[in-house]
Amino acid sequence: MSTEIIRVPDIGGATDVDVIEVSVQVGDIIEVDQSIIVLETDKASMDVPSPMAGKVTAISVKEGDTVSEGSDVLTLEVEGSESTSEDTKEASKEESSEPAEEAPVQEKQPAQKSAATETSEQTVSVPDIGGATGVDVIEVCVAEGDDVQEGDSIIVLETDKASMDIPAPASGKVAKLLIKEGDTVSEGDEILVLMAEGSAAADEPVAKAESEPQQAPAEEAPAKEAEPQPAQTGGVESVNVPDIGGATDVDVIEVSVAVGDKVEEGDSIIVLETDKASMDIPAPKSGTVKSVSIKEGDKVSEGALILELEVEGAAAPAPAEKQEAPKASAPAAPKQEAAKAAAPSDQGAVLSSPNKKVHAGPAVRLLARELGVDLSLVRATGPRGRITKEDLHAYVKAAVQKASSAPAASAAVEGAGIPRVPEIDFGQFGEVEVVKLSKIQKLTSFNMTRSWLNVPHVTQFDKADITDLEEFRKSLKPEMEKQGVKLTPLPFMIKAVAQALVKNPAFNVSLHADGESVVQKKYVHIGIAVDSPVGLVVPVLRDVDKKSVVQIAAEAGELIKKALGKQLKPADMQGGCFTISSLGAMGGTGFTPIVNTPEVGILGVSKADVEPRWNGKEFEPRTMLPLCLSYDHRAVNGADAGRFMTYLNALLSDVRRLTL
Numbered sequence: 001m002s003t004e005i006i007r008v009p010d011i012g013g014a015t016d017v018d019v020i021e022v023s024v025q026v027g028d029i030i031e032v033d034q035s036i037i038v039l040e041t042d043k044a045s046m047d048v049p050s051p052m053a054g055k056v057t058a059i060s061v062k063e064g065d066t067v068s069e070g071s072d073v074l075t076l077e078v079e080g081s082e083s084t085s086e087d088t089k090e091a092s093k094e095e096s097s098e099p100a101e102e103a104p105v106q107e108k109q110p111a112q113k114s115a116a117t118e119t120s121e122q123t124v125s126v127p128d129i130g131g132a133t134g135v136d137v138i139e140v141c142v143a144e145g146d147d148v149q150e151g152d153s154i155i156v157l158e159t160d161k162a163s164m165d166i167p168a169p170a171s172g173k174v175a176k177l178l179i180k181e182g183d184t185v186s187e188g189d190e191i192l193v194l195m196a197e198g199s200a201a202a203d204e205p206v207a208k209a210e211s212e213p214q215q216a217p218a219e220e221a222p223a224k225e226a227e228p229q230p231a232q233t234g235g236v237e238s239v240n241v242p243d244i245g246g247a248t249d250v251d252v253i254e255v256s257v258a259v260g261d262k263v264e265e266g267d268s269i270i271v272l273e274t275d276k277a278s279m280d281i282p283a284p285k286s287g288t289v290k291s292v293s294i295k296e297g298d299k300v301s302e303g304a305l306i307l308e309l310e311v312e313g314a315a316a317p318a319p320a321e322k323q324e325a326p327k328a329s330a331p332a333a334p335k336q337e338a339a340k341a342a343a344p345s346d347q348g349a350v351l352s353s354p355n356k357k358v359h360a361g362p363a364v365r366l367l368a369r370e371l372g373v374d375l376s377l378v379r380a381t382g383p384r385g386r387i388t389k390e391d392l393h394a395y396v397k398a399a400v401q402k403a404s405s406a407p408a409a410s411a412a413v414e415g416a417g418i419p420r421v422p423e424i425d426f427g428q429f430g431e432v433e434v435v436k437l438s439k440i441q442k443l444t445s446f447n448m449t450r451s452w453l454n455v456p457h458v459t460q461f462d463k464a465d466i467t468d469l470e471e472f473r474k475s476l477k478p479e480m481e482k483q484g485v486k487l488t489p490l491p492f493m494i495k496a497v498a499q500a501l502v503k504n505p506a507f508n509v510s511l512h513a514d515g516e517s518v519v520q521k522k523y524v525h526i527g528i529a530v531d532s533p534v535g536l537v538v539p540v541l542r543d544v545d546k547k548s549v550v551q552i553a554a555e556a557g558e559l560i561k562k563a564l565g566k567q568l569k570p571a572d573m574q575g576g577c578f579t580i581s582s583l584g585a586m587g588g589t590g591f592t593p594i595v596n597t598p599e600v601g602i603l604g605v606s607k608a609d610v611e612p613r614w615n616g617k618e619f620e621p622r623t624m625l626p627l628c629l630s631y632d633h634r635a636v637n638g639a640d641a642g643r644f645m646t647y648l649n650a651l652l653s654d655v656r657r658l659t660l
């Protein structure tokens with residue numbers, strides 16, 4: 001057992017390089033070549049692999065530090081190692097400077113062997129990638145045991161200018177992976193061993209593996225020649241599509257700049273994509289974009305004009321030269337400040353689709369386009385800020401969840417065509433506390449807004465004389481209590497509403513989604529609005545028309561208990577035909593309840609009170625119950641509502657009728 005200090009290897013002479021990620025923690029057991037930190041200059045980012053396996057006992061750097069060759073990274077406890085710290089330093093130097101040649105050596109042997117046997121195994125190698133060497137493997141898209149189809153992407157490579165999918169040359173099962181993310185590869189390096197489907201001999205598929213993908217990346221990899229070639233036109237230079245490996249009619253999938261933007265040399269100005277590779281085309285010089293000649297969706301080939309750039313430090317062109325700018329549609333070159341002030345829409349466009357360099361492979365870009373996702377909004381978790389498929393899925397999932405779980409917020413403030421309620425910082429007027437709404441509160445908010453916006457409401461008021469009902473109820477109450485049943489006016493109202501629904505079927509409907517019919521219900525299920533600890537909930541009592549007042553009281557009591565104990569299940573709150581909202585215990589003389597759509601009626605009940613009523617001879621004290629019937633005027637007419645209310649009133653005023 002020995003202790004080794006792992007240091008920053010040769011990083012091409014760069015000094016004070018940012019540590020953008022520390023990939024291990026104290027206590028971690030790490031493997032040889034496992035990335036321990038990620039460094040980033042303004043041109044490249046690189047994983048620093050551990051030259052040996054062992055246990056991390058101390059870490060000398062943290063994110064945000066800057067390091068140079070030889071800086072201590074971490075201390076490793078290495079089992080049975082005889083090497084010294086100096087050896088480590090040398091080892092890390094050697095390995096990091098030539099990782100592509102060294103890393104896969106051990107794994108290559110069995111793969112080559114098996115490829116040469118009589119089995120149908122074939123070794124898939126990196127095809128011609130335009131002469132680029134030491135290219136990063138930024139994504140391994142398959143795992144051992146995976147079935148792949150010919151043409152499926154198996155790995156994604158990335159240079160600083162382009163990323164490219166390497167496709168499977170044949171369909172089959174991945175028998176062994178010979179590289180991993182973070183490796184660097186060159187043409188001919190082995191990627192994986194494939195058990196090719198229907199392969200007769202080992203030689204044939206191997207040849208295919210090596211020949212077929214050559215064309216694709218070779219065509220598309222801009223590699224070293226991908227620098228746009230500016231054509232000098234005074235201070236304004238035309239930037240054209242550079243050599244893109246002979247590919248023609250290549251899709252412009254992103255235009256990353258707008259007129260007036262200042263770009264730095266190397267900033268991506270457009271992104272091109274074939275079905276196998278996507279490539280950023282960088283600005284050849286720093287300057288201000290004077291005109292843009294292509295747009296997303298265009299197809300371009302080498303030499304096509306992308307934009308005109310007023311190169312930094314270049315003398316301003318004379319007006320005559322401006323007139324002769326290559327593109328007739330190019331606007332006269334305004335001063336930079338003027339362009340900014342006069343083109344707010346351009347600025348807006350830049351804000352909504354930020355000029356942020358997106359790192360993603362073609363497969364991810366394709367998926368993003370299919371899903372309509374702006375990749376610049378997706379949080380990247382892949383190596384060196386790459387957006388992976390998982391990132392995209394996570395973004396979409398979160399967006400969908402947000403839309404479905406918090407519809408209240410958007411619906412409440414942004415109904416179609418409805419002016420948005422301004423957002424106010426109430427803190428400016430005094431102390432405030434922001435309290436999160438419960439899920440049920442948000443749902444209630446959404447449902448109420450939806451009903452309020454969709455349903456033309458009418459509310460009708462009446463008062464029922466429940467003097468006799470109350471006398472009867474109070475006489476029964478002690479007896480019911482002994483049976484564990486709480487007899488309030490509510491069960492009587494539920495029973496009365498059920499009978500009124502049977503008598504007035506116009507209230508027992510829902511509007512059909514086609515807007516051409518109503519659904520007439522033959523059952524009578526009634527919802528009871530309950531003020532529960534988590535918000536307003538509406539449990540539903542079933543087949544009320546078939547039940548007695550005592551049964552209703554018992555079952556309603558159970559449902560209310562469940563609601564107050566937060567034990568209602570979704571099924572307990574479904575299927576209602578009509579809702580009763582009783583604020584009787586709280587007070588008030590009337591209110592306008594909102595219809596609980598898709599139901600078409602709701603009865604609001606306020607506090608019963610003793611009032612003087614004229615009986616034809618004299619005033620006498622009567623207990624009057626305020627009733628407020630709201631209904632959806634699309635389904636129910638005023639006359640229906642009048643009949644419903646009158647009947648209901650009659651039932652409540654003469655309790656004997658409830659038994660009929």
Ligand code: CAO
Pocket residue numbers: 487488489490491528529530531532536560581582583584585593594605606607608609625
């Ligand atoms: N007038 C006078 N007294 C009434 C009354 C009325 N309309 N309704 C109930 N009371 C009395 C009851 O008789 C009881 O008194 P006693 O114990 O002396 O008999 C007392 O008020 C308390 O009743 P309760 O509230 O416990 O029971 P309930 O059956 O009347 O109501 C429930 C149950 C769940 C409907 C009610 O508690 C509730 O949550 N209401 C709120 C509904 C709501 O929030 N609606 C607004 C929705 S927005 O449209």
